[in-house]
Amino acid sequence: MVNLNVDIAGLKLKNPVTTASGTFGFGEEFEDFIDLNKLGGIFVKGLTLHNREGNDYPRMAETPSGMLNAVGLQNKGIDYFLNTIYPRIKKWDTEIFPNINGSVVEDYVAVAEKLVGVEGINGLELNISCPNVKEGGMAFGVSCPSAIAVTKAVRDVYDKPIIVKLSPNVTDITEIAKGVEGAGADSVSLVNTLLGMAIDAATKKPVLSTITGGLSGPAIKPVALRMVWQVYNAVKIPIVGMGGIMNGTDAIEFMLAGSTAIQVGTANFIDPQISIKIIDEIEAYCINNGITDVNELIGGLIT
Amino acid sequence: MKRVQDFTVIETQWLNSTSYLLVLGSQSNIEEIRPGNFAEIKVPDAADVFLRRPISVYDVDHQNNTISFYIKAIGKGTIKLGALDNGSKVDIVYPLGNSFNSIESGNALIIGGGSGIAPFTLLAEELKEKNSKVTYLFGARTSEDIVLQDEFAKHGNVLVTTEDGSLGEKGLVTQHSVFNNITDFDIIYTCGPDPMMKAVSKIAESNDIVCEASLENMMACGFGACLCCVTPTVRGNECVCTEGPVFNSKDLKW
Numbered sequence: 001m002v003n004l005n006v007d008i009a010g011l012k013l014k015n016p017v018t019t020a021s022g023t024f025g026f027g028e029e030f031e032d033f034i035d036l037n038k039l040g041g042i043f044v045k046g047l048t049l050h051n052r053e054g055n056d057y058p059r060m061a062e063t064p065s066g067m068l069n070a071v072g073l074q075n076k077g078i079d080y081f082l083n084t085i086y087p088r089i090k091k092w093d094t095e096i097f098p099n100i101n102g103s104v105v106e107d108y109v110a111v112a113e114k115l116v117g118v119e120g121i122n123g124l125e126l127n128i129s130c131p132n133v134k135e136g137g138m139a140f141g142v143s144c145p146s147a148i149a150v151t152k153a154v155r156d157v158y159d160k161p162i163i164v165k166l167s168p169n170v171t172d173i174t175e176i177a178k179g180v181e182g183a184g185a186d187s188v189s190l191v192n193t194l195l196g197m198a199i200d201a202a203t204k205k206p207v208l209s210t211i212t213g214g215l216s217g218p219a220i221k222p223v224a225l226r227m228v229w230q231v232y233n234a235v236k237i238p239i240v241g242m243g244g245i246m247n248g249t250d251a252i253e254f255m256l257a258g259s260t261a262i263q264v265g266t267a268n269f270i271d272p273q274i275s276i277k278i279i280d281e282i283e284a285y286c287i288n289n290g291i292t293d294v295n296e297l298i299g300g301l302i303t
Numbered sequence: 304m305k306r307v308q309d310f311t312v313i314e315t316q317w318l319n320s321t322s323y324l325l326v327l328g329s330q331s332n333i334e335e336i337r338p339g340n341f342a343e344i345k346v347p348d349a350a351d352v353f354l355r356r357p358i359s360v361y362d363v364d365h366q367n368n369t370i371s372f373y374i375k376a377i378g379k380g381t382i383k384l385g386a387l388d389n390g391s392k393v394d395i396v397y398p399l400g401n402s403f404n405s406i407e408s409g410n411a412l413i414i415g416g417g418s419g420i421a422p423f424t425l426l427a428e429e430l431k432e433k434n435s436k437v438t439y440l441f442g443a444r445t446s447e448d449i450v451l452q453d454e455f456a457k458h459g460n461v462l463v464t465t466e467d468g469s470l471g472e473k474g475l476v477t478q479h480s481v482f483n484n485i486t487d488f489d490i491i492y493t494c495g496p497d498p499m500m501k502a503v504s505k506i507a508e509s510n511d512i513v514c515e516a517s518l519e520n521m522m523a524c525g526f527g528a529c530l531c532c533v534t535p536t537v538r539g540n541e542c543v544c545t546e547g548p549v550f551n552s553k554d555l556k557w
């Protein structure tokens with residue numbers, strides 16, 4: 001028997017495998033394919049204070065070993081989530097993490113306040129790294145003072161675990177990580193998508209309506225692993241690692257680099273059952289390597 | 304129920320130099336398919352084709368556990384799918400999307416262009432079962448592009464336009480003489496390039512005829528998880544993969 005439980009700031013996950021915001025809808029989209037109760041957690045689609053229609057189509061471009069997206073946080077707002085969606089999905093025996101977004105600090109605070117005291121929601125992911133919105137979003141995550149300011153403001157109103165989602169589009173990710181740790185973050189998740197672009201040579205036009213978008217998938221894995229390793233060596237709070245995880249081996253690499261838990265993102269589009277397969281593969285790896293507790297993997301890189 | 308299912312290639316039947324029927328077979332039962340449903344096909348052993356490809360279901364055989372697709376080879380994924388050897392393994396996620404509303408005892412016009420003929424055998428079959436009369440109008444550049452006429456003819460009368468006049472009437476689909484008596488029809492179903500569907504729905508709407516259009520937006524997942532495939536509607540941006548691919552043309556703001 002392998003212990004697969006991990007701990008994010010006092011919050012116990014039944015295993016380290018969770019699903020990444022924006023790649024797993026609200027979980028329901030996967031109900032036909034997998035048993036959602038088996039997941040360590042679900043990070044639901046990014047939420048904002050009010051309804052957002054998102055960016056114009058086209059919002060997606062396939063790229064070598066990955067894809068660009070420019071969804072732009074389309075969602076019906078936090079109230080719709082709490083009144084209509086959450087009552088349907090709270091039955092699952094897994095942690096549901098809202099991913100919260102805003103264009104100004106006050107918006108983040110207003111969304112977080114609505115989550116205070118909601119039964120069954122035991123933590124939130126503070127997204128300061130969305131590259132696909134004009135105001136706010138990534139702007140908060142690429143400057144240390146604003147990352148600290150928004151983390152502090154949400155910390156003041158929300159007492160359960162806050163996981164701050166970091167942007168890879170920075171010169172030194174450890175500075176931002178240390179900044180939000182000091183501002184009261186319980187954990188950091190990384191990485192969000194890398195700012196990228198695709199051009200159609202035949203039409204001489206950009207493929208995305210927004211010209212630039214966020215790159216995800218295996219193409220970004222080496223960058224993401226490097227950043228997890230750097231942040232692991234810079235902060236004490238637990239890390240939720242992601243970026244191009246396609247299988248159990250990828251997930252184990254992220255844990256060895258210092259992740260306590262991992263998120264599966266783009267891979268869900270190609271194999272809607274992949275998250276469960278990754279749990280099984282992590283367990284098999286532990287058994288084959290004589291590991292009785294998955295926590296032994298965290299930061300276990302041999303240098 | 305939606306599922307991921309393993310298949311093997313039974314046969315690839317080339318219809319002309321750019322399109323083929325791909326017949327896949329499975330050991331287990333095929334899910335129930337509604338006309339207009341599609342599948343997300345994984346192109347095997349293709350490192351440069353990262354995402355699945357959305358393709359409408361052309362036909363299904365529940366006795367023999369086979370499912371077939373009409374595919375136009377237009378890019379790397381669809382070319383590779385057409386080059387698979389018999390016996391190759393292919394997995395698909397299906398059945399996805401909504402379906403056409405087939406009418407009872409009515410007169411239906413089905414208008415297709417390009418790969419947008421694929422969903423129409425299943426639809427015509429169902430219309431016929433419901434005692435509706437089916438007329439197809441297919442548009443293409445030249446006669447070589449008009450395929451599967453005999454298959455379609457089993458369920459209705461096939462009309463054709465070609466841009467070079469090599470088959471049927473010369474011109475675009477919307478110039479066909481069937482439009483002279485368009486009010487004879489109770490409903491129009493259309494699938495194909497956006498400009499064609501827009502022109503068709505405009506005519507339908509101005510004659511107060513219900514028009515259902517099946518969209519082919521680019522998709523990453525095909526089952527509502529990514530929100531990449533949206534089209535603007537009177538209700539806001541909606542996913543073509545879950546709220547569509549079939550829309551009442553009056554709801555579309557394209």
Ligand SMILES: Cc1cc2nc3c(=O)[nH]c(=O)nc-3n(C[C@H](O)[C@H](O)[C@H](O)COP(=O)(O)OP(=O)(O)OC[C@H]3O[C@@H](n4cnc5c(N)ncnc54)[C@H](O)[C@@H]3O)c2cc1C
Binds near residue numbers: 372377421548
């Ligand atoms: C619901 C749905 C049902 C479909 N049904 C069928 C079908 O039954 N038969 C069939 O042949 N095709 C169908 N398509 C279109 C098919 O999915 C695309 O042609 C295919 O994904 C192209 O992949 P590729 O790798 O060959 O082309 P790529 O190499 O990816 O692209 C080649 C070129 O085609 C363009 N392209 C790519 N995808 C699309 C798209 N979805 N629509 C328009 N242009 C595109 C690209 O921009 C590029 O210029 C359907 C699409 C949808 C969304």
Ligand SMILES: Cc1cc2nc3c(=O)[nH]c(=O)nc-3n(C[C@H](O)[C@H](O)[C@H](O)COP(=O)(O)O)c2cc1C
Binds near residue numbers: 045046263267530
């Ligand atoms: C289509 C799409 C939508 C996304 N939406 C969000 C979002 O709403 N909030 C967020 O924090 N991250 C969002 N992301 C980023 C992912 O959660 C993840 O950080 C990123 O894709 C890297 O992981 P991956 O390579 O495994 O996909 C989105 C990614 C994709 C591909």
Ligand code: FES
Binds near residue numbers: 521
């Ligand atoms: S293709 Fe992912 S939501 Fe439609």
